[in-house]
Amino acid sequence: MIELIDHLESLEENGELVSIEEEVDWNLQVAAIASMANRTGAQAIHFKKIKGYPEKYTIAANLLSGPGHHYSYKRTLWGRMAIAMGLDPKIDYEKFIKTYNDRFENPIMPVKLTEGDCQEVVEADDDVDLYKFPFPYLHKEDGGRYGFGTLILKDPDSSWQNWGVYRFMIADHNTIVADFLTEPSLSRDTKEIYRKYCSLKTPMPFAIAIGGPPALTIAGASGARGVSEAEIAGGLNLDPINLVKAEKSDLLVPADAEMIIEGEISPHEMIEEGPYGSIRGYSERSLRPVMKVTAITHKDKLIIPVIVDGTKVSDTQAIISITESARLMRMGRKAGMLLRWIQIPPEWNLSIGIAAVHNPIHGITFRVARYLFAITNLFDKLILVDADVFPSQLVTVIGDWAHKSNPIDKTHLLDGYPPAVMPYYRDEVEDPLKGRVRMYIDACWPPHWGPDEKPAPISFEHSFSKELQESVLKRWKEEFKIPVEPFVLPENQR
Numbered sequence: 001m002i003e004l005i006d007h008l009e010s011l012e013e014n015g016e017l018v019s020i021e022e023e024v025d026w027n028l029q030v031a032a033i034a035s036m037a038n039r040t041g042a043q044a045i046h047f048k049k050i051k052g053y054p055e056k057y058t059i060a061a062n063l064l065s066g067p068g069h070h071y072s073y074k075r076t077l078w079g080r081m082a083i084a085m086g087l088d089p090k091i092d093y094e095k096f097i098k099t100y101n102d103r104f105e106n107p108i109m110p111v112k113l114t115e116g117d118c119q120e121v122v123e124a125d126d127d128v129d130l131y132k133f134p135f136p137y138l139h140k141e142d143g144g145r146y147g148f149g150t151l152i153l154k155d156p157d158s159s160w161q162n163w164g165v166y167r168f169m170i171a172d173h174n175t176i177v178a179d180f181l182t183e184p185s186l187s188r189d190t191k192e193i194y195r196k197y198c199s200l201k202t203p204m205p206f207a208i209a210i211g212g213p214p215a216l217t218i219a220g221a222s223g224a225r226g227v228s229e230a231e232i233a234g235g236l237n238l239d240p241i242n243l244v245k246a247e248k249s250d251l252l253v254p255a256d257a258e259m260i261i262e263g264e265i266s267p268h269e270m271i272e273e274g275p276y277g278s279i280r281g282y283s284e285r286s287l288r289p290v291m292k293v294t295a296i297t298h299k300d301k302l303i304i305p306v307i308v309d310g311t312k313v314s315d316t317q318a319i320i321s322i323t324e325s326a327r328l329m330r331m332g333r334k335a336g337m338l339l340r341w342i343q344i345p346p347e348w349n350l351s352i353g354i355a356a357v358h359n360p361i362h363g364i365t366f367r368v369a370r371y372l373f374a375i376t377n378l379f380d381k382l383i384l385v386d387a388d389v390f391p392s393q394l395v396t397v398i399g400d401w402a403h404k405s406n407p408i409d410k411t412h413l414l415d416g417y418p419p420a421v422m423p424y425y426r427d428e429v430e431d432p433l434k435g436r437v438r439m440y441i442d443a444c445w446p447p448h449w450g451p452d453e454k455p456a457p458i459s460f461e462h463s464f465s466k467e468l469q470e471s472v473l474k475r476w477k478e479e480f481k482i483p484v485e486p487f488v489l490p491e492n493q494r
Contacts (some may be wrong), residue, residue, distance in 0.1 A: 002086060002237055003256045004303055008046060008060060010083045014074075014399075016043050023049040026059070026145075027135040034061035035311040037149055041067025044080060046303075050134040056301045057134050064214060065318040068347050069392050074485050075314065076392065077346065078322055084214035085236055093391040094341050100236070100326045104222070108234030108241075114233040116244035116255025117299050118212070124295040133298075134257070135170055138308055139277030142168045142191055145287060146276060148307050149210040149261070150220045151180060152228075152251055153193045156200060161252060162189045164192065165220040165227035165319075166300035167307075168208065168291070169273050176261070177273040177288045179210075189225055194265070194289065201262040205249040206291060208285045211236055211258025211305055217315075221360040222323045247295045258305075265289045277310045279317055279349060280424060316344035323349075324378055337368050340387040344379065345394060351422040353383045354397055356389050359444045366412070369440035373417055380420035384441040386458075390489055410442040461489055 011017035018037075024030050037045055047059040064084060066077040071339075076082075078096050079089035083456050087099065123129070123255060135147045148167045155162065168178040180190045197204035209216065219233035230252075234240045242255040248262045269285040307315040325342045332339045338358040344350050353376075357368050365384045385400050405411065416435040445454050456462070459468065469488065476486050 001082060002065075002213050002239070003214065004060070004214065004258055004305065005173070007063065007084055008044075008213050008303070011044050011063070011080060013412050014079075014083055014089050016080055016083065017046060019046045019048055021048050021086075023051050026053070026134045027051075027052045028137050028140060029057055030061065030136045030306070031308045034306070034308040038064055038065065038308065038311040038314050041075070041313075052170050052209065053134045058303050059134055059136065060303050060305050060434050061308060062315060064217065065313050065315045068313040069345070069394050074487060077318055081214075081218060081318070081322060084218065086238065093343070097158045097322075097326050097329055097341065100322070101184055101330050102233060103235045103238065104326065105330070106235050107228065107231035108239070110228075110241040110252075111236055112252065113242050113244050113255050115209045116242060116257075118209075118253065118255055118257040118260050118358065119244065119247065120293065120300045122247055122297050123340040127247045128260075128293050128296055130170050130175055130176065130296070133296075133302070134304060136306055137412050139310060141275050141282055142169075142277060143272070143274045144171060146170070147210065147304065149208040149259075150212075150216050150254075151178060151190065152207040152209060152253060152434060152467045153204065154251055155193050156196050156202070161230070162193055163189045163209075163216070163220045163227065165217055166190075167276060167278075169276070171271055171273075171290075174273070174293045176208075176263075176271045176291045176293060177271050178291060179286075179288060180277070181282070181288065182286070197265070198267040203269055205246075205251055205264055206262070207249070207251045207253045207278075208261040208262070209254045209257040209259075211303055212254040212256050213241060216241070216254060216257075218319060218323065221319045223327060259296065259301050261293055262295040262297070263293040265291050265292055278412075279309045280422065308375070312349070313346045313457065313493040317350060318334075320344070320350055320378070321346045324376065328372060328376060332368070332371065335371060337371055338364055339368065341391045347394070349422060351379050351420070352383065353379045354385065356387050356391070357383050357444065358387045359447045361447050363414075364447065365440070365442045365444060369412070369438075370414060373414060373438045373440075377418050378421050380417070380423060380436065382438070384440060384442050386444045386446055397443070401441060404445060405441050405443045412440050414438045414440070459489075 044062045064080050067075050071235045082089050082091050097287045126177050137145050150163050151160050151166050166178045166180050167177045172178050215233040215236040219229040229277045230241045243252040244255040246253050253260050269290045270289045272285050273288040274285045276283040322342045325344050340356040343354045416438045417438050419436050
């Protein structure tokens with residue numbers, strides 16, 4: 001079992017964690033430091049001393065985000081997620097996505113325990129006080145202090161529990177409010193369960209698990225429908241998730257979580273949430289269901305993980321990029337699409353997809369584009385590139401767009417789709433039946449061109465002999481002492 005503390009240790013061993021021993025303020029200072037770490041591609045951060053709180057309560061930020069494509073090959077967007085799954089952080093993109101999908105499709109049943117570390121300290125009823133814990137203020141315009149965790153709900157018609165990852169705002173010492181009604185790409189199951197309780201006019205028990213195995217967060221954000229995210233997390237871990245009965249309800253919660261917040265949601269009782277500095281800008285103040293907290297259980301030495309959205313690349317962007325790309329790959333391969341890889345770059349705020357295709361005949365790019373647009377509403381722009389393009393080389397993608405894509409016959413518009421989630425703009429549609437427009441750009445060589453008609457690639461790997469490449473790499477450090485780390489693309493990624 002890879003717990004949060006294990007993940008921090010693994011991050012440190014792999015050079016992906018910085019510990020800050022100096023005192024920092026939960027009021028915006030923690031977030032400002034973490035935000036700059038996101039922008040610069042710096043390591044995850046463990047804040048060891050929080051102003052006004054006991055030293056046994058700490059905060060950890062940026063635990064699953066990597067440096068985007070800033071570091072090209074040596075450090076990767078998916079490196080910290082790979083560490084969370086017990087993999088080498090230098091694993092290449094295609095192998096990581098394949099491993100993720102293999103584990104996703106082979107879930108492992110959780111194990112029920114009689115007690116768990118998440119219940120070392122129990123504070124219930126009148127003892128509940130969310131302000132005892134260093135949940136931070138994240139953006140200056142936010143409506144309150146925010147946290148995030150895995151929201152656990154039980155379907156009233158079955159034994160199925162749904163787990164989804166959501167932010168929540170602290171409204172009072174014993175009241176929180178979570179935005180699980182307006183996240184269209186992730187919360188369909190959550191909304192359906194909530195509506196069932198509203199129909200029954202019965203309070204809905206909830207639990208929010210904070211921390212625990214990082215695979216919980218990845219699984220909870222995977223967008224899987226009608227399945228057990230606890231089983232998916234076990235598959236990602238190659239180890240079952242330990243569960244224990246919650247303090248105040250029959251919900252089963254992760255026994256190794258740092259904290260469990262428990263309570264009830266009364267049907268139709270609302271309270272204002274927001275604004276919040278999300279990856280799409282500040283959200284508006286909106287009425288959300290009231291979540292009354294009846295118990296907080298936690299480890300005595302507590303680590304609160306936080307996500308600071310707004311500066312690329314955040315954990316939110318990194319997780320959505322990987323989980324949605326992996327889902328599209330799974331579905332596309334099963335549908336017979338000639339895909340090599342799919343990437344949704346967080347640097348472009350998840351609003352543009354890139355797909356590398358094997359393109360032997362005319363019509364392949366149209367078929368792939370139409371299929372992908374039919375199964376995702378995350379983005380409304382898609383770039384299709386040849387299968388020899390390396391997944392994280394966005395410079396190559398832009399170059400192919402510029403040099404292979406004639407705007408007259410290589411830019412295509414398809415209509416009749418729902419609005420995409422990520423773009424900032426709001427377009428008005430006079431005819432709802434016509435729907436929104438999606439765009440794809442065919443940045444591939446014409447499929448009828450033979451090898452002799454395509455320009456020879458110019459790169460370190462293609463333009464110089466093996467012997468010369470090896471000589472340059474050897475002398476690079478030993479003789480020339482150039483302070484920048486070189487990298488050569490593996491054979492299968494050229």
